[in-house]
Amino acid sequence: MASADTIPGTRHRSILARIGESRGALGFLFMLPAAILLLLFLTYPLGLGIWLGFTDERIGRAGIFIGLENYEYLLDDSVFWLSVYNTVLYTTVASVLKFALGLWLALLLNENLPFKAFFRAIVLLPWVVPTVLSAIAFWWIYDAQFSIVSWVLIDWGIIDQPINFLGDPNNARASVIAANVWRGIPFVAITLLAGLQTIPPSLYEAATLDGAGSWQRFRFVTFPLLTPIIAIVMTFSVLFTFTDFQLIYVLTRGGPVNATHLMATLSFQRGISGGNLGEGAAIAVAMIPFLLAAILFSFFGLQRRRWQQGGGE
Amino acid sequence: MAGAKAFTKMGSVKTGDDGGMNYLNSLPRRLVTVYLPLAVFVFVLLFPFYWMAITAVKPNQELTDYKNFSPFWVVEPTLDHIKYLLFDTSYPGWLWNTVIISVVATVLSLAASVFAAYAIERLRFQGARQVGLGIFMAYLVPPSILFIPLAVMVFNLGLYDTKFALILTYPTFLIPFCTWLLMGYFRSIPYELEECALIDGATRWQILTRIVLPLAVPGLISAGIFAFTLSWNEFIYALTFIQSSENKTVPVGVLTELVRSDVYEWGSLMAGALIGSLPVVILYSFFVEHYVSSMTGAVKE
Numbered sequence: 001m002a003s004a005d006t007i008p009g010t011r012h013r014s015i016l017a018r019i020g021e022s023r024g025a026l027g028f029l030f031m032l033p034a035a036i037l038l039l040l041f042l043t044y045p046l047g048l049g050i051w052l053g054f055t056d057e058r059i060g061r062a063g064i065f066i067g068l069e070n071y072e073y074l075l076d077d078s079v080f081w082l083s084v085y086n087t088v089l090y091t092t093v094a095s096v097l098k099f100a101l102g103l104w105l106a107l108l109l110n111e112n113l114p115f116k117a118f119f120r121a122i123v124l125l126p127w128v129v130p131t132v133l134s135a136i137a138f139w140w141i142y143d144a145q146f147s148i149v150s151w152v153l154i155d156w157g158i159i160d161q162p163i164n165f166l167g168d169p170n171n172a173r174a175s176v177i178a179a180n181v182w183r184g185i186p187f188v189a190i191t192l193l194a195g196l197q198t199i200p201p202s203l204y205e206a207a208t209l210d211g212a213g214s215w216q217r218f219r220f221v222t223f224p225l226l227t228p229i230i231a232i233v234m235t236f237s238v239l240f241t242f243t244d245f246q247l248i249y250v251l252t253r254g255g256p257v258n259a260t261h262l263m264a265t266l267s268f269q270r271g272i273s274g275g276n277l278g279e280g281a282a283i284a285v286a287m288i289p290f291l292l293a294a295i296l297f298s299f300f301g302l303q304r305r306r307w308q309q310g311g312g313e
Numbered sequence: 314m315a316g317a318k319a320f321t322k323m324g325s326v327k328t329g330d331d332g333g334m335n336y337l338n339s340l341p342r343r344l345v346t347v348y349l350p351l352a353v354f355v356f357v358l359l360f361p362f363y364w365m366a367i368t369a370v371k372p373n374q375e376l377t378d379y380k381n382f383s384p385f386w387v388v389e390p391t392l393d394h395i396k397y398l399l400f401d402t403s404y405p406g407w408l409w410n411t412v413i414i415s416v417v418a419t420v421l422s423l424a425a426s427v428f429a430a431y432a433i434e435r436l437r438f439q440g441a442r443q444v445g446l447g448i449f450m451a452y453l454v455p456p457s458i459l460f461i462p463l464a465v466m467v468f469n470l471g472l473y474d475t476k477f478a479l480i481l482t483y484p485t486f487l488i489p490f491c492t493w494l495l496m497g498y499f500r501s502i503p504y505e506l507e508e509c510a511l512i513d514g515a516t517r518w519q520i521l522t523r524i525v526l527p528l529a530v531p532g533l534i535s536a537g538i539f540a541f542t543l544s545w546n547e548f549i550y551a552l553t554f555i556q557s558s559e560n561k562t563v564p565v566g567v568l569t570e571l572v573r574s575d576v577y578e579w580g581s582l583m584a585g586a587l588i589g590s591l592p593v594v595i596l597y598s599f600f601v602e603h604y605v606s607s608m609t610g611a612v613k614e
Contacts (some may be wrong), residue, residue, distance in 0.1 A: 034428065121598070
């Protein structure tokens with residue numbers, strides 16, 4: 001943009017008008033509201049959280065710097081390591097299931113179906129409804145005495161006793177993973193469906209003419225073209241699953257005997273319920289390396305996409 | 314996505330049948346490979362909602378008596394649970410709080426995001442690319458690692474147990490999302506329109522309000538709906554920053570106030586979950602396309 005000063009008669013224009021024509025100043029002004037909110041309530045707390053991890057701050061009492069003591073304590077804390085194990089297990093199993101089932105559902109919805117738009121709309125419902133409220137429904141479904149699942153299985157003669165869904169460590173793990181997968185499938189399926197719809201049908205026709213079977217069409221046409229979007233969707237999915245809090249908090253609160261504690265729920269329990277803000281913050285900070293790994297993965301996913309489109313836009 | 318749709322439509326016109334290559338599949342085969350799995354998926358994904366709804370209208374004596382009453386049906390539907398919820402608990406207040414907080418947080422975030430996205434995408438000030446990347450990174454910072462330091466801040470600012478605590482913290486995940494989404498929409502508006510307006514003497518402000526925003530209305534709706542849903546569903550901040558019953562939001566209120574002792578009142582709990590889900594479901598049903606496009610758009614860009 002040409003400088004306004006070179007044109008005669010515009011010298012004495014007001015400061016406002018000049019700001020209006022300078023990209024830097026105008027850009028700064030436009031960015032201001034978002035920047036203030038994000039710097040104040042996102043960047044600053046991120047730093048504050050890391051700082052709190054090095055202090056012994058408690059609710060109602062300012063902390064002092066204690067170096068790595070919180071982390072040293074956590075290193076010897078078997079509950080913390082159990083929560084790390086649980087988080088990794090929860091994320092891995094749930095993500096793999098979400099991916100497999102989500103991709104399957106996406107492929108089904110991509111078929112030529114009657115009422116396709118309707119199916120797509122209702123399939124997304126689990127993802128739209130507040131997690132806590134659907135988790136409460138799962139709580140009732142997993143009830144120790146009156147579980148509908150147990151009732152049906154007993155009625156069919158498959159089991160004799162009601163299943164103790166949330167009382168037994170391994171059952172509880174499987175149950176919360178199932179609830180998480182239930183909620184996550186629609187997100188994976190609908191985003192992958194959007195990716196599927198951009199694949200031109202002519203490629204499948206060409207592959208069929210070359211004698212490809214349905215598996216080969218999937219393996220050599222669908223999958224490679226879908227890879228970039230899969231990378232991004234799964235990064236998001238992993239990120240959301242890894243930092244999950246609501247589902248566990250509603251269903252088990254980390255029990256039985258910490259078998260379902262995730263790092264986020266442990267951080268809440270120690271930091272807020274227990275009042276030990278410093279230690280809670282340290283647990284939250286311990287999640288960051290994992291998240292960074294996921295973000296780097298996403299970044300390379302994006303890179304690859306740009307490369308496949310033939311250079312940046 | 315629209316392009317892809319047009320493409321498939323064209324394809325089907327050309328080949329002269331609706332199914333593309335589906336003539337290769339016989340009906341029984343499709344029944345087993347497509348319709349049956351799809352039916353199972355739909356059943357599993359929707360069953361919890363059915364269960365929620367049927368429990369909400371079941372009288373207590375039917376609720377736990379599986380011997381005499383089929384659990385899948387209700388013989389004498391009752392509105393007692395809903396009545397109890399609406400008149401004997403603070404539920405209406407929670408609903409109202411959630412509406413206020415979600416609307417204000419959404420409007421605030423949307424306004425800030427429009428300016429930010431326009432600046433990043435169109436003003437192209439120095440460092441715009443880096444700021445755009447920063448916004449994307451901010452989107453990836455989860456509330457689970459922010460709630461403890463935010464709780465400390467909220468307490469020190471004197472906002473603890475007020476609606477402002479949530480109204481000011483929700484934009485931390487709404488602004489990155491909305492900005493990222495709107496950047497995509499603004500990118501699709503041709504530069505030429507803005508150049509014409511600049512030549513005609515329009516200021517940047519006029520360009521934004523008269524040209525860019527009207528063209529980006531679908532994007533604004535998408536971002537707004539999605540942001541509203543996200544705020545409505547938010548849990549961890551609302552759980553941490555709000556103490557008193559009258560300031561709670563629906564998800565927190567239902568979980569912390571309706572569950573009192575070991576005797577769970579499943580009927581009213583399910584009614585609470587159902588009614589708390591309805592606003593977002595209704596909103597979603599009106600704007601399915603916008604919702605889907607914002608979800609896929611955020612991932613695709």
